[in-house]
Amino acid sequence: MARLEIDGISKHFGASRVLEPLSLCVENGEFLVILGPSGCGKSTLLRIVAGLIEASSGELRLDGQRIDDLAPAERDVAMVFQNYALYPHMSVRDNIGFPLRVAGVSHTETAARVAETARTLGLDALLERKPAALSGGQMQRVALGRALIRRPRLFLFDEPLSNLDAKLRDELRHEIGALHSLTQTTTLYVTHDQVEAMTLGSRIALLEGGRLHQVGRPLEVFSRPATSFVAAFLGSPPMNLLRGEVRSGAFELGGSRITGAPVESGEVVLGLRPHEVEFGSSGAAARVEGVERLGHQTLARLSIGAQHAVVCREDLESLAPGQTVHLCFAPRAAHWFDARDGRRL
Amino acid sequence: MSARVLRWVALVVCASLFALPLVYMLSVSLHREGTGLGGSLADLAHDAHPENYGVALEKMGDFPRLLANTVVVTVLSIAGQLLTCSLAGYAFARIEFRGRDALFVAVLATMMLPEQVSAIPRFLVFRSLGMVDTFAPLVLPAVLGGAPFFIFLFRQYFLTLPAELTEAARIDGCGHLRIWWSIALPLARPMLVTVGIFTFLAAWNDFWSPLVYLFSPERSTLSLALASFNRTYDTAVEHMMAASAVVLAPCLIVYFVAQKLFLRGVQVAASKH
Numbered sequence: 001m002a003r004l005e006i007d008g009i010s011k012h013f014g015a016s017r018v019l020e021p022l023s024l025c026v027e028n029g030e031f032l033v034i035l036g037p038s039g040c041g042k043s044t045l046l047r048i049v050a051g052l053i054e055a056s057s058g059e060l061r062l063d064g065q066r067i068d069d070l071a072p073a074e075r076d077v078a079m080v081f082q083n084y085a086l087y088p089h090m091s092v093r094d095n096i097g098f099p100l101r102v103a104g105v106s107h108t109e110t111a112a113r114v115a116e117t118a119r120t121l122g123l124d125a126l127l128e129r130k131p132a133a134l135s136g137g138q139m140q141r142v143a144l145g146r147a148l149i150r151r152p153r154l155f156l157f158d159e160p161l162s163n164l165d166a167k168l169r170d171e172l173r174h175e176i177g178a179l180h181s182l183t184q185t186t187t188l189y190v191t192h193d194q195v196e197a198m199t200l201g202s203r204i205a206l207l208e209g210g211r212l213h214q215v216g217r218p219l220e221v222f223s224r225p226a227t228s229f230v231a232a233f234l235g236s237p238p239m240n241l242l243r244g245e246v247r248s249g250a251f252e253l254g255g256s257r258i259t260g261a262p263v264e265s266g267e268v269v270l271g272l273r274p275h276e277v278e279f280g281s282s283g284a285a286a287r288v289e290g291v292e293r294l295g296h297q298t299l300a301r302l303s304i305g306a307q308h309a310v311v312c313r314e315d316l317e318s319l320a321p322g323q324t325v326h327l328c329f330a331p332r333a334a335h336w337f338d339a340r341d342g343r344r345l
Numbered sequence: 346m347s348a349r350v351l352r353w354v355a356l357v358v359c360a361s362l363f364a365l366p367l368v369y370m371l372s373v374s375l376h377r378e379g380t381g382l383g384g385s386l387a388d389l390a391h392d393a394h395p396e397n398y399g400v401a402l403e404k405m406g407d408f409p410r411l412l413a414n415t416v417v418v419t420v421l422s423i424a425g426q427l428l429t430c431s432l433a434g435y436a437f438a439r440i441e442f443r444g445r446d447a448l449f450v451a452v453l454a455t456m457m458l459p460e461q462v463s464a465i466p467r468f469l470v471f472r473s474l475g476m477v478d479t480f481a482p483l484v485l486p487a488v489l490g491g492a493p494f495f496i497f498l499f500r501q502y503f504l505t506l507p508a509e510l511t512e513a514a515r516i517d518g519c520g521h522l523r524i525w526w527s528i529a530l531p532l533a534r535p536m537l538v539t540v541g542i543f544t545f546l547a548a549w550n551d552f553w554s555p556l557v558y559l560f561s562p563e564r565s566t567l568s569l570a571l572a573s574f575n576r577t578y579d580t581a582v583e584h585m586m587a588a589s590a591v592v593l594a595p596c597l598i599v600y601f602v603a604q605k606l607f608l609r610g611v612q613v614a615a616s617k618h
Contacts (some may be wrong), residue, residue, distance in 0.1 A: 047512075050512075050516060051515075051516075052512050052515065052516075071515075072512075072515045072516045073515065073516065073517070073518035073519070073520075077516065078516065079512075079513070079516050081509045081512070081513060082509075083507065083509050084509075085507070085509035085510055085512065085513035087510065087513075087514075087528055088532065089531040089532055098517055098527075099517040099518055102517055102518040102519055102523065102527075103518055146513075146517070150517075
């Protein structure tokens with residue numbers, strides 16, 4: 001276990017800035033998920049921590065000790081890759097035991113630790129197989145085993161479940177969570193999947209365009225997004241973001257004046273979660289453009305003037321396209337953001 | 346006629362064209378001494394002379410020693426070539442250093458230099474090192490990575506390996522030398538076989554270097570001994586062809602044994618980057 005401090009780390013490739021100076025701390029035994037869309041710099045950050053690429057500026061400390069000038073092998077970290085990165089010419093046994101062999105651990109101890117790791121991951125029966133003879137889930141388990149066997153101070157995961165189908169993804173996600181509970185090793189986990197972030201992370205760090213938007217516990221980030229990007233990125237369907245003008249403290253939307261805006265005037269963005277909006281007899285008028293019945297719930301796609309919104313409810317059986325509905329919501333369901341920079345108001 | 350039949354006909358014609366010189370060589374080698382190059386295959390049915398092979402080996406001199414010398418030179422050349430060319434290829438593919446690409450272009454540019462151009466300076470160097478009439482001038486160029494084409498082949502092959510493999514190995518504690526040995530080389534088997542076969546053929550059939558550097562009969566190689574059959578007035582073509590067939594046999598055996606891996610190596614080299 002260890003405490004990782006990322007202090008002002010940035011990265012640029014020539015003129016292209018991939019990571020803005022970023023500071024973050026992963027506490028002892030914590031499972032921190034870095035969440036963001038493709039190209040946001042999350043894998044770059046992970047690779048900097050692993051030592052695979054060099055940061056343009058900033059410092060990395062593990063338990064207070066500078067590690068940014070150490071080679072990857074000297075940082076005492078283990079990494080699980082999206083594409084498994086198993087050595088194709090080695091058996092499962094050799095793949096798992098490889099880091100110990102390189103470290104010069106004795107054959108007897110290596111064999112014992114491989115057996116123990118394989119047992120933990122349910123790989124006992126596959127030890128003599130080559131990676132080509134394994135399924136995607138099995139390959140990722142072997143990759144996990146190769147990381148686990150080293151008993152590192154820090155685990156790094158680079159979108160480890162992205163190449164798996166939905167069922168396997170759920171299964172392995174649960175296993176990774178269980179393994180973390182078992183080992184309590186400090187973990188930095190990169191993903192673009194909000195379900196993985198919400199279910200696995202002790203905390204989530206949201207990254208976009210190389211910029212850190214928010215760090216917090218999953219429910220805290222979900223219920224109080226710091227920016228409109230975070231609001232739109234977390235949740236399925238995503239939060240509705242409706243741009244409009246506040247005049248004399250009231251937000252004008254669909255012919256209705258909504259009070260509760262935290263500013264007196266100016267352009268703002270109103271954020272509403274699809275499941276927190278109801279239809280009533282008064283409120284902002286919207287036209288139903290489409291209805292998608294998913295069985296346990298129904299999605300109504302609405303247009304409010306030139307803007308679009310989605311409402312998600314269980315009680316919309318009678319709704320049909322072309323109808324006009326009125327939106328109402330509790331004041332605490334409204335999230336207000338600055339229209340210029342997206343920050344929460 | 347279906348496309349499949351046409352393909353077969355084309356293959357048989359091509360195979361026949363390539364096999365013809367071999368068949369001709371074997372045919373001449375079995376004819377009665379003095380028949381020359383004009384004998385027909387039909388004559389062999391009632392007048393074949395396999396004893397030509399025994400006579401040819403006798404004429405070559407100390408055949409076991411010639412064979413041993415050639416094997417030593419070939420094996421050392423293959424080992425040296427595989428070792429240094431794969432190392433250089435790995436460095437050009439996987440290690441980032443200043444001037445890497447320019448250096449690679451410079452290495453490739455040396456391919457344009459015919460061997461004969463550097464023959465005299467090279468001879469002078471080896472003579473000053475006291476290595477003339479030893480196997481060193483035949484083997485050292487291979488050991489020192491003197492084959493830019495093979496470096497190029499290895500580099501192309503290593504470029505096809507996923508970067509995650511080397512990254513995973515780095516995190517697992519490997520330096521570049523260990524990655525090259527434990528990860529890259531075992532995965533480059535087709536390329537090792539391809540370069541191995543090319544080097545084998547070049548070293549086994551090399552006539553130029555042994556002719557320039559080897560003077561003592563006890564250091565002679567098979568190719569030099571083969572050349573000694575060619576005389577102005579008394580060339581026994583049948584014996585020369587029999588000796589040629591014996592010298593050629595290992596080349597054919599090596600190719601057929603390693604054929605599959607060789608083709609895979611050539612395909613990769615031809616298709617990537």
